Amino acid sequence: MEPLERYRPIVDEFESFLAACERPLGNAVRVNTIKASVERATAALEDEGVEFERASWNPRVLRLETDSPGSTWSSVHGFTHGQEEVSAVPPIVLDPQPGERVWDCCGAPGGKATQIAALMDDRGTVVANDNNLGRISALRFNAERLGATSLAVTNADARNYSLKPFPFDAFDRTLVDAPCSCEGTIRKNPDALDDWSEGHLHSVAGIQKGILRRAIQTTREGGTVVYSTCTFAPEENEAVVQHAIENEPCRVVDFDLDLEYAPGLREWNGETFDPTLERAARIYPHHNDTGGFFVAKLEVTAE
Amino acid sequence: MTDDEAGGTQNDGQRFDRLPTTAAERTVEGRASRREVLEYFGDRFGISPETFDDYTFWEKGAGKIWIYAGEASSPVEIEAIGMTCLRTRQEHWKPTTDFVQRFGRHASECVIELEPEAARRFVAGEDQELEWDGDWGYLVVAHELAGDLEPIGVGLYVHGELRSMVPKGRQRVL
Ligand SMILES: C[S@@+](CC[C@H](N)C(=O)[O-])C[C@H]1O[C@@H](n2cnc3c(N)ncnc32)[C@H](O)[C@@H]1O
Numbered sequence: 001m002e003p004l005e006r007y008r009p010i011v012d013e014f015e016s017f018l019a020a021c022e023r024p025l026g027n028a029v030r031v032n033t034i035k036a037s038v039e040r041a042t043a044a045l046e047d048e049g050v051e052f053e054r055a056s057w058n059p060r061v062l063r064l065e066t067d068s069p070g071s072t073w074s075s076v077h078g079f080t081h082g083q084e085e086v087s088a089v090p091p092i093v094l095d096p097q098p099g100e101r102v103w104d105c106c107g108a109p110g111g112k113a114t115q116i117a118a119l120m121d122d123r124g125t126v127v128a129n130d131n132n133l134g135r136i137s138a139l140r141f142n143a144e145r146l147g148a149t150s151l152a153v154t155n156a157d158a159r160n161y162s163l164k165p166f167p168f169d170a171f172d173r174t175l176v177d178a179p180c181s182c183e184g185t186i187r188k189n190p191d192a193l194d195d196w197s198e199g200h201l202h203s204v205a206g207i208q209k210g211i212l213r214r215a216i217q218t219t220r221e222g223g224t225v226v227y228s229t230c231t232f233a234p235e236e237n238e239a240v241v242q243h244a245i246e247n248e249p250c251r252v253v254d255f256d257l258d259l260e261y262a263p264g265l266r267e268w269n270g271e272t273f274d275p276t277l278e279r280a281a282r283i284y285p286h287h288n289d290t291g292g293f294f295v296a297k298l299e300v301t302a303e
Numbered sequence: 304m305t306d307d308e309a310g311g312t313q314n315d316g317q318r319f320d321r322l323p324t325t326a327a328e329r330t331v332e333g334r335a336s337r338r339e340v341l342e343y344f345g346d347r348f349g350i351s352p353e354t355f356d357d358y359t360f361w362e363k364g365a366g367k368i369w370i371y372a373g374e375a376s377s378p379v380e381i382e383a384i385g386m387t388c389l390r391t392r393q394e395h396w397k398p399t400t401d402f403v404q405r406f407g408r409h410a411s412e413c414v415i416e417l418e419p420e421a422a423r424r425f426v427a428g429e430d431q432e433l434e435w436d437g438d439w440g441y442l443v444v445a446h447e448l449a450g451d452l453e454p455i456g457v458g459l460y461v462h463g464e465l466r467s468m469v470p471k472g473r474q475r476v477l
Contacts, residue, residue: 143386
């Protein structure tokens, strides 16, 4: 927990933040509406005697009271997919529509890519990319298990991505669920902070900036780019978005989210950020009893 | 939607090629056509061809057919395009577990319904002796879940035995 001390000045109720970070996380699942409606999936769980609670902010997110959420008929049929509750936030902010062309540029193992396909009623094109071939096999497995027929998988570095395989030259929406220092996953992986260093934050921030830049370039004017991480470090969040708005044609926009969260920061360690960064969301573990996440929504503007 | 086929006369294992609409338009030896695929799903399982109006079919590797709802150029070299749905280029074509789970609800023939215990054995990957007076060969295996019939996967029925074709990674002990 040591590295988290640096966030004392920016996190309200810091002690309850720390206490929440110490508590293990429950088993959340997302209902995969490609294969079953929420009614059907919950009826199947009830039929099997699996107890669950519905997340107040989203009808498709359930908290299961079982230690083996994978050993249910609902899971066999792909009605439900194990996915951390806050991890369902970025696709909802992205708000993809049926028939659109959407790029999930850091897509493996596919929790969010399949959620995007489901939000589009599995109609349109979802390109799920990852540069890590090993993680691609998990992505493919999940996509097929969940029945996502609108999803294509590519294996490339997002920073110099080419749209050549596709008969269009821009996406309508892009999700950048960036590789990060993962501080916000501490409740799931107690060793998440073991290799923490400030140097690491800065090197991964360089990658994040490169990926976000390419995401904006490949998204059409008027299109949407969502930038998210599962970390608290402003170096990887506000500073990355700040870099994007200074260097690429885009602006930070508002969004509605029925969860408790804090606004994005205006400054950190002497660096100031554009006032629009306050439109981003910092979701802390003590807010909704979840993991931690950062989400910013961008609109691509004219050059 | 039209299916056109670009490229050479050899099947290339590294890339996806869209299936030709009919056998007459075929340029690659042994490749199934879209029409043959629709006929197979219709004849064997009673799935009406309109079910697939918004989908294209692709081949990667000899005989592995993929079903896709999105846009892509053909041929295309990527990791995956939609989902694998069918294995052709063998005497008896074989649908995949994932396809049957996704589209099996449209099937009206060659669907076998299992009792709860038999369904559990099937999803655990076990073969079992069962009565079935329909066709032999690949079947859609289903069970009742929360008041509705739900397809689990593909079984091979021969000589009074139902063999589970559920791949290892999808088997579960429930
Ligand atoms: C936070 S994870 C994505 C999780 C995924 N969105 C999900 O919901 O299942 C970040 C991913 O980015 C990938 N990645 C890292 N650097 C990348 C790069 N330069 N280009 C593309 N992907 C990259 C990693 O392999 C990792 O799978």
